[in-house]
Amino acid sequence: MITGTGIVKTFKQRGNVLDKREVRALRGVDFSIPKGGAASFIGESGCGKTTLGRIIAGLETHDEGEIVIDDVAMSSLKPKARQPYFRRIQMIHQDPYSALNPTRTIFQTLQAPLRLRARQTGRDGKWIDERASEVLSLVGLDPGSVLGRYPHQLSGGMRQRVVIARALTVDPEMLVADEAVSMIDVSLRLGILALLKDLRERLGVAVLFITHDVATARYIGDDGDLYVIYRGQVIEHGKVDTVISDPVHPYTQSLLSAIPVLHGLEQPGTQPVVPLSGLDESLSDGGCLFARRCPFHTERCTSELPALGRSEGVPQEHACFYPERRDVVARPMSGV
Amino acid sequence: MSKQAPGVRIDGLTVTYNNLPAVRNVSLELPPGTITGIVGESGSGKSTLALSLLNAVQPPGRIAAGSVEIDEIGNVVEFAAEQIRRVRGSQIGYVFQAAQNSLNPLKTVGKQLLDLGRSHGVEDLRGLVRDAKDLLGRMGLDGARVLDSHQHELSGGMRQRVGIMLALVLNAHLVVLDEPTTALDMITQSTILKIIREVHEERGLTTLVITHDIGVVAEVADRLAVMYGGRLVEQGPTREVLASPQHPYTRGLIRAIPRLTGDIDEAQALPGRPPTLATVPAEGCVFRERCPLRMDVCDTVDPAAEAYGTRIVACHAVKVKEHA
Structure with a gap:
């Protein structure tokens, strides 16, 4: 079992000596991956998902928060004593050609x-x-x-x-697969995903899957957890199928709306969500991190930061003041 | 200079690298004003086919046979170097696979734009800059700022x-986009695909999109062509091909796409692996090693591409079924 609480990571931007800008890669992330379980981190490039994966694999330090592996808090150990724990978390990189x-x-x-x-x-x-x-x-x-x-x-x-x-x-406890299929030929991708799922079942090894391609997250196990990360914050978290079929956060909804529809085979969702603008990392003026791009934002969203939590009638955790179900996911056409 | 979207007829095209065929006897028509998507895995020959449209296959590759006839331009396969250079950019726009890396890191976008203009003898450079700004603005960017930027910004x-702006700014009406959205995030990809579609319609283009991602073609293309091992194995209207793929490779490829909804177990990887230039069989069907419908004839005879209604398929098994 591997858990993390309140993980914060800030990168200091090099270069300008006078105006030291900081990049908040992770803003207090909680996660928990049970023994032999599956979890997926989903988000756009730069959202912090890879940094989080590297912290979990012991390849990167973090500034605040705690990683607990098998009930042992890593902060209580000297760096050398952490090694046997982190050795049991193995990273699978994106590019098998250079690995x-x-x-x-x-x-x-x-x-x-x-x-x-x-x-x-x-x-x-x-x-x-x-x-x-x-x-x-x-x-x-x-x-x-x-x-x-x-x-x-x-x-x-x-x-x-x-x-x-x-x-x-x-004999790892967990595999951290960072975009592990994005450079593999399309006809072979599912084979790798099926293998990861199979290794979970046969060896009891947990799998942490990091990707920007939401659909692939389903294939390492539908019992897994999905964490949607936006600018270093988990904005929606729940069971894979719940979040994918019934997302309530407008960011998750815009991610799912952006997935190409196989016209002829699938029917697009009737309420696609399109962000108002492109990603602009420089915007940080309190309030919800997605507010400026959110088609549904209100005054409250621009002044108050919604925390990840639950609300009535919604099975998953979310960080939105106005969670609402919208029909954004393409469905298979009947009779095909 | 109002030009019309040109039609393109590729006929019997074979491109070889050191006598190994990367593209083998491919015939494909791009009707004027349409978007055609070519889908294939690595090594399928899709990028080589696209480069042939500009007669830009790099040695040791060479066009060994066939023709690429483009309306109002001619058969570019027969063009001499200077002749084809003038056509590239001005009449055929090409957006390269690594648009991320295909810009000069030392020059601003604006300087590169002027280079492009000068190399094609554009006299009104101010007009060119104005057109570029218009195009960038059209795609949701601040034109002036972008022209002043280096690529890393x-x-x-x-x-x-x-990349799309540079391909279109000289008013080309035939545009080839090689993997236009690879390495882009989902939301950015969706934005780019929408832009491709809109610009295509507004400017009256004939567009060819090369990709490994069937989803990309499904979103933008009117027609879909599937390549495997240098052969074009199936082509037809996108929706029809997706709804009822005929060639066993097309079927397998569609089944191998991870989907957001539906039965997880329905999705299956294709067994085996795609052939490389060195392993592609010299005779017989290129797909037979991975094919569930393999017959004796597939080992010896390369199936010819045959038309079935709106569809063109190169498969012995499909032929047997159609004639049964």
């Missing part, structure tokens, strides 16, 4: 972490060979044909599977 | 719009 060393065969790539693991658990070289084959089988690759190959001999989908296999060598 | 969506 593998091109001069090493797949076996050599898998061997390095396995050797470390063998030393920790007092196992021998034979175990390393067996385990290398085993993790490749787990990700749906044929060890016999893949082990001796170099990354350039594999397709993007196969490389991403190798990256996942490498992450599995350390 | 613009967001991805703004750069993409600058």
Whole structure:
């Protein structure tokens, strides 16, 4: 179980010495990912979703708040003592082309972490060979044909599977997949998503999925949680299917309205929400972060910041004074 | 200078890299005033096909056979270097795949605009700047500010719009957009697609959109063409192709799209992997390795593209079904 409370991260902009501007990447984010569970962080680029993922994987520090892994607060440990905890959270990066060393065969790539693991658990070289084959089988690759190959001999989908296999060598508690399918060929994407779901079911490994493509979040498990992040704040949070089929925050609604409709197969929603303007990070004058772009904003929205919470009749958490259901999602056409 | 949207007829086009065909015997018509979307995965030959429209395939690639006939311009495959240079930009606009990176980082957008004007012998540079500002304003940007900016001062969506402006400002009426929304956020993508559609209609263009994302084509294109392993396997009106795909690859591709609603288990990845230039079979159907309808004939005979009503499909199994 991994939880975070009140995570705040501020980046100081380099360059201008006199006018030091700060970028608020995360403004007090809470999350909780149960053992073997699934969670997705959704948002546009620059919303802080990747920063949050990196903080969770121990690759980035944060300024305020607490990360708790298996009931141990990370702030109570010295940096070195945190390592074994963060080692069990493995990152899967977006680009499988740059994530593998091109001069090493797949076996050599898998061997390095396995050797470390063998030393920790007092196992021998034979175990390393067996385990290398085993993790490749787990990700749906044929060890016999893949082990001796170099990354350039594999397709993007196969490389991403190798990256996942490498992450599995350390028996992780959780995989953090940051846009893990966006560079994979369309026909193979679902295969990677299905694999992540399958690993959850078979190995009990939790999956944190970070993406701007909302639809893919459903495919790692419909029991998962969805966090919609806007400018460093979670603005809607609930079960994946609840948030996707019944969003109440106008930002979530505009994200879903923006997804292309497969005309001929799908019927567009009848109440699409289009933001009034493009994203402007410089605007910060109290009030709701989305107010300036929100077609439904009122006076209150520009002066008061809505906190993430619940309201009557809405199953998910949201940060909006005026939560309202709108028909924004395309539905399959009947009879197709 | 009121020009008309030109029609384009690509006939039997084959483009090879070191004698390996990246595009093989492709015939495709772009009717005047329409938006056609070409969908394909990496290595399908879609970008090579698009470059052929400008006769801009880079060596070792070369157009080995076929023609690209554009109304009022001619068969660009036969054009000499200087002849085609004059046509590019002024009559055929091209928005490159990495519009994010295709601008010169050292020059302001305005300077690049003037370079473009001079290289095409535009005399009224003031008029050119005015047109550029109009176009940028039309796409929701502050023209004067953008022209004074370097590329790093613009967001991805703004750069993409600058790319579209540069492609259209010389009044080209045939526009090719290569992956116009890749690497853009959903909301920005939706804005850009809307702009493409509106500009297309207002200026009376013939537009070709190249993408790996069927959703993009579904949003903007009138006609959809699907490429696989260098072949055009299916083409037809977008809605019809989406509603009843005929080629097994088109069917598999549509089924592989993650969707927001509906049964999760209905979506399935295609087995196998797309071919590369080196692995694409020299004879027989390019898709047979991944095809659920594979027959003996598919191993030896490359299926010809045949018309079935409004649809053109290259598949033995579809042919058998249609004639049954």
